[in-house]
Amino acid sequence: MAKIIVITSGKGGVGKTTTSAAFATGLALKGQKTVVIDFDVGLRNLDLVMGCERRVVYDFVNVIHKEANLKQALIKDKRLDNLYILPASQTRDKDALDKDAVEAVLDELAEDFDYIICDSPAGIETGAQMALYFAEEAIIVTNPEVSSVRDSDRILGILQSKSRLAEQGKRVKEHLLLTRYNPTRVAAGEMLSVDDVEEILAVPLLGVIPESQAVLKASNQGVPVIHDDDSDAGQAYDDAVARYLGDERPHRFLEANKKGFLKRVFGG
Amino acid sequence: MSLMDYFRKEQTSTASIAKERLQILVAHDRVNSRGPDYLPKMQQELLAVIRKYIAISDDQVQVNLEQQGTASVLELNVMLPES
Numbered sequence: 001m002a003k004i005i006v007i008t009s010g011k012g013g014v015g016k017t018t019t020s021a022a023f024a025t026g027l028a029l030k031g032q033k034t035v036v037i038d039f040d041v042g043l044r045n046l047d048l049v050m051g052c053e054r055r056v057v058y059d060f061v062n063v064i065h066k067e068a069n070l071k072q073a074l075i076k077d078k079r080l081d082n083l084y085i086l087p088a089s090q091t092r093d094k095d096a097l098d099k100d101a102v103e104a105v106l107d108e109l110a111e112d113f114d115y116i117i118c119d120s121p122a123g124i125e126t127g128a129q130m131a132l133y134f135a136e137e138a139i140i141v142t143n144p145e146v147s148s149v150r151d152s153d154r155i156l157g158i159l160q161s162k163s164r165l166a167e168q169g170k171r172v173k174e175h176l177l178l179t180r181y182n183p184t185r186v187a188a189g190e191m192l193s194v195d196d197v198e199e200i201l202a203v204p205l206l207g208v209i210p211e212s213q214a215v216l217k218a219s220n221q222g223v224p225v226i227h228d229d230d231s232d233a234g235q236a237y238d239d240a241v242a243r244y245l246g247d248e249r250p251h252r253f254l255e256a257n258k259k260g261f262l263k264r265v266f267g268g
Numbered sequence: 269m270s271l272m273d274y275f276r277k278e279q280t281s282t283a284s285i286a287k288e289r290l291q292i293l294v295a296h297d298r299v300n301s302r303g304p305d306y307l308p309k310m311q312q313e314l315l316a317v318i319r320k321y322i323a324i325s326d327d328q329v330q331v332n333l334e335q336q337g338t339a340s341v342l343e344l345n346v347m348l349p350e351s
Contacts, residue, residue: 146286153294189281196287200294 002035002110005117006135008159010151012122014143015179018215019237020119021049021224023139026241028083029226032114035074038088039131040121041096047087051222052078061089064101070108079227084113097130106134124158133164137173140203143180144192149200152176156203175206177240182211184256194254207240209233210253299332307333318346 024036038046047053058068077083120131142152185191214231228234311331328347
């Protein structure tokens with residue numbers, strides 16, 4: 001049976017799709033058979049970040065409407081044999097997903113995969129609720145910034161009240177992933193620190209991804225950033241996946257680079 | 269911290285302002301959205317009952333629901349005006 005994990009945040013633009021692509025790829029790199037589903041119907045982007053946009057023939061909504069079967073819609077990753085992508089539809093209306101049909105698709109996938117990663121759309125509307133409804137675990141992607149933290153707290157509330165596990169009186173297991181972290185600004189008192197965000201949200205920390213040029217470079221090329229193992233963001237995602245699978249790894253990239261003597265005296 | 273920074277008057281860090289604002293906001297949001305659905309309405313009705321006897325404003329009544337182990341504690345704080 002597969003484990004269903006939702007990547008969610010409430011707020012848009014914080015790194016959900018980047019994280020979904022990196023995390024799913026990371027699990028696959030560690031030998032787990034993984035499928036990543038784009039729930040953002042109408043605004044599909046996961047295929048671009050994963051670099052398979054030209055191979056999309058059928059999508060999630062086609063499968064739901066039985067216009068195609070899962071085998072036809074699943075796209076095999078071009079680098080990893082045990083990683084598949086189920087793209088969102090680009091043109092259909094937002095309410096194209098219904099609970100029973102989504103459940104049927106997830107059940108079919110669960111027979112075959114170790115992990116099902118659900119890339120949630122932003123907001124708290126149907127699409128986002130559908131992405132989180134069946135989740136057993138959730139990765140809350142948060143930026144160290146007031147509106148993102150607030151929206152994450154809202155999504156946490158929805159997870160623990162509107163998900164299937166919540167309806168059964170159980171809890172969805174939560175993980176905090178802090179992205180776009182800038183240690184230099186934190187040291188200068190201009191940005192909320194990891195400790196601040198952890199304290200406010202009270203969710204166990206899975207990882208901290210530093211603000212990094214590698215993320216844009218990776219999405220430009222359609223290669224999940226975790227493949228860029230020279231980069232800080234790639235390594236931070238690798239740590240997060242390893243930690244998720246039970247490795248003990250210290251958190252890195254939390255301290256600003258030490259400035260040279262001249263910079264310290266004259267600023268800059 | 270560079271030498272120049274010592275001459276610039278530094279106020280409270282903006283990060284600590286953000287943290288303080290968030291803590292207040294999140295606590296408030298949680299009462300409204302995570303408590304039972306009836307909580308906001310009950311708060312309004314309690315306020316209406318108290319107003320029958322005492323003239324108070326909205327911010328003089330605080331309703332908090334706290335989880336303590338298996339029990340929930342409903343805390344009602346009414347600030348009475350000096351008469």
